[in-house]
Amino acid sequence: MALLIEIKVPDVGNVAGIDVVDVLVKPGDKIKLEQTLAVLETDKASMDLPSSAAGVVQQVFIKPGDNVSEGTLIATVLADAEEPVLSEIEEPAKPEQAVGVEKMPEPVVAVPVALSVAQEPAQSVVHEPALSVVEGTASAHIAHATPAVRLFARELGVAIDKITAGSGRKGRIVKDDVKHFVKKVMEAGAVQSGSGIPLMPSVDFSQFGEIEERKLSKIKRLTGQNLSRVWLNLPMVTYHDEVDITDMEAFRIALNAEKAKDEVKLTGLIFIIKALAAAMEQFPQFNASLSADGERLILKKYLNMGIAVDTPNGLVVPVLRDVNRKGINELSAELAEISNKARLGKLMPAQMQGGCITISSLGGIGGTAFTPIVNAPEVAILGVTRAKMQPVWDGLVFVPRLMLPLDLTYDHRVIDGVEGARFMAAIKQYLGDIRRLLL
Numbered sequence: 168m169a170l171l172i173e174i175k176v177p178d179v180g181n182v183a184g185i186d187v188v189d190v191l192v193k194p195g196d197k198i199k200l201e202q203t204l205a206v207l208e209t210d211k212a213s214m215d216l217p218s219s220a221a222g223v224v225q226q227v228f229i230k231p232g233d234n235v236s237e238g239t240l241i242a243t244v245l246a247d248a249e250e251p252v253l254s255e256i257e258e259p260a261k262p263e264q265a266v267g268v269e270k271m272p273e274p275v276v277a278v279p280v281a282l283s284v285a286q287e288p289a290q291s292v293v294h295e296p297a298l299s300v301v302e303g304t305a306s307a308h309i310a311h312a313t314p315a316v317r318l319f320a321r322e323l324g325v326a327i328d329k330i331t332a333g334s335g336r337k338g339r340i341v342k343d344d345v346k347h348f349v350k351k352v353m354e355a356g357a358v359q360s361g362s363g364i365p366l367m368p369s370v371d372f373s374q375f376g377e378i379e380e381r382k383l384s385k386i387k388r389l390t391g392q393n394l395s396r397v398w399l400n401l402p403m404v405t406y407h408d409e410v411d412i413t414d415m416e417a418f419r420i421a422l423n424a425e426k427a428k429d430e431v432k433l434t435g436l437i438f439i440i441k442a443l444a445a446a447m448e449q450f451p452q453f454n455a456s457l458s459a460d461g462e463r464l465i466l467k468k469y470l471n472m473g474i475a476v477d478t479p480n481g482l483v484v485p486v487l488r489d490v491n492r493k494g495i496n497e498l499s500a501e502l503a504e505i506s507n508k509a510r511l512g513k514l515m516p517a518q519m520q521g522g523c524i525t526i527s528s529l530g531g532i533g534g535t536a537f538t539p540i541v542n543a544p545e546v547a548i549l550g551v552t553r554a555k556m557q558p559v560w561d562g563l564v565f566v567p568r569l570m571l572p573l574d575l576t577y578d579h580r581v582i583d584g585v586e587g588a589r590f591m592a593a594i595k596q597y598l599g600d601i602r603r604l605l606l
Contacts, residue, residue: 172220172244174204176235180517183315184342185209186385187233192242196224204242205229206512208385212483212519213512222246312340320345321459324396386481397543402579405538405550406587410595412438412554413569418601431499435554435571436474436528440498442597443549444470444491445604447524450590454523456544457581464581473522473542474502476509483509484542486522526551539576546581549594550574571598 179185189206192198201217208214225243229235312320312327319342320327330348333340372378383391397403415438423432447454447470456465470491473484485505490498508514525542528551539550552572558565575591582590597603 169222170220170246171225172222172246174219174241174244176207176216176237176239176241178237178517179209179214179515180520181237182209182516183236184234184319185236187229187231187235188213189231190227190229192224192227194224194226198222198224198244207235209516212386212509212514212516213384213480214515215513216241218244220244220246311338316340316342316345322396323349323392324400325349384480386483390481393543394540397540401541401543403541403576404579404584404587405574405576406584406591407536407572407574408591408595409570409572410598411559411568412571412598415598415601416554416569431496431503433495433499434502435530436526436551437495437499437502438598438601439526439528439549439551440472440474440487440490440502441495441604442594442601443524443526444472445597446590446593448491449593450586452582452586453547453577453590455546455581457546457578461580467523469521469523471521471523473519473525473545474506475525475527476506478510478512480512483514483519484522484525485509485514485518486520488521524548528552530554534572536572536574539574541576541578543578547575547577547590550576 176185186208187205188208190204191206192202192204198204198218198221200219200221202221203215204218205216206213207216222244223246225245227242228240229242235241311333317327320330323345325345325348327340327345330340330344332338333344335341335344412435416435419433419435419438426432451466452464454467454470456467457463458465469489471486471488472490473486475482475484485508487498487501487505493501505514505518508518522542522545524545525539525548527539527548529537530551530553532553534552536552537550539548541548550573552574554569554571556567557570559568559570573591573594575587575594577587
């Protein structure tokens with residue numbers, strides 16, 4: 168007797184339309200527990216889909232280019248009754264919102280079958296919601312679309328009620344209808360907002376010499392779209408300053424000297440995270456988001472922080488949660504773990520959601536200043552570049568001090584220039600004398 172295991176897409180944080188980049192198994196393959204079956208990609212990260220059982224692959228239900236979501240059937244595996252199955256393994260204790268710990272897949276469905284019987288798994292049926300919402304103002308047209316399509320339209324800046332006819336069942340609007348609408352508007356020479364920005368001309372670069380074309384990853388493609396949307400819609404201001412971190416760096420080095428070899432070392436970024444969190448508690452308008460209609464400011468009572476991480480597939484922003492309630496050692500361990508997962512492509516979508524502000528650090532590379540773009544719907548982002556020793560006048564003589572450049576970009580609709588300057592002054596005060604974080 169054997170078990171027919173149905174392997175499905177686990178909980179990925181309410182993300183729909185996940186792309187299948189690669190399928191690594193085929194019917195007849197013998198696989199091990201937690202062996203990667205497929206590589207999936209969202210708009211923010213790539214992830215490996217592990218097998219929930221060991222055995223022989225019976226059927227594969229996906230192929231590269233498909234779109235899947237939570238609960239989609241990936242494959243069936245015929246496992247011997249004595250082989251380990253994920254649902255038979257003791258489930259680890261669930262940490263309370265521990266960042267960097269991947270969620271385990273949902274328990275697999277184990278069905279006893281005879282070895283000679285090929286059992287066809289039941290196909291899941293997705294029922295579209297019947298609720299229709301009229302979006303936009305002063306429009307008599309009712310747009311029929313699923314929540315996923317409405318979200319897709321909002322991400323592209325499309326008012327869905329402007330799409331008069333859908334190609335789906337009973338005239339329902341589908342993603343292709345949204346794409347065709349955007350294409351028509353762009354071909355007319357203007358973006359949906361009516362800004363009248365002309366399209367970039369198409370150039371045949373091969374006439375000048377040899378070229379090579381590489382397809383952008385989904386992460387870079389959609390990140391570019393989001394940054395363009397933010398650049399066009401947010402009036403942004405960047406405030407540049409420097410902070411003296413000589414004493415902070417000496418304190419950090421002293422703490423690391425006390426640590427054992429196997430302990431996670433403290434980086435300067437951890438102190439910046441704590442200083443930024445303290446400043447946000449002092450200036451709550453920085454821990455907020457503007458409503459879509461621009462009429463209300465949504466103040467957040469939680470404090471999560473996104474940390475931009477460079478990966479082979481592009482820039483991703485994992486989120487550290489409740490940074491104001493955690494010590495520097497705990498945050499250091501979480502940051503090291505989540506950064507490593509980001510570089511390995513093992514972040515879950517839920518681990519990149521819920522940020523209140525973002526830090527983008529170029530300290531390990533160089534530079535003296537830059538202008539980071541706000542990661543909307545957040546209202547501010549802090550840029551950090553490499554610290555360097557500089558002569559600083561103390562009133563009598565020049566003394567060498569370690570100076571750290573900081574770049575604060577903020578949404579000018581929410582934060583004015585005086586508030587931006589005061590916020591930066593608070594960050595500098597905390598970093599200049601780290602003891603103030605205890606007050």
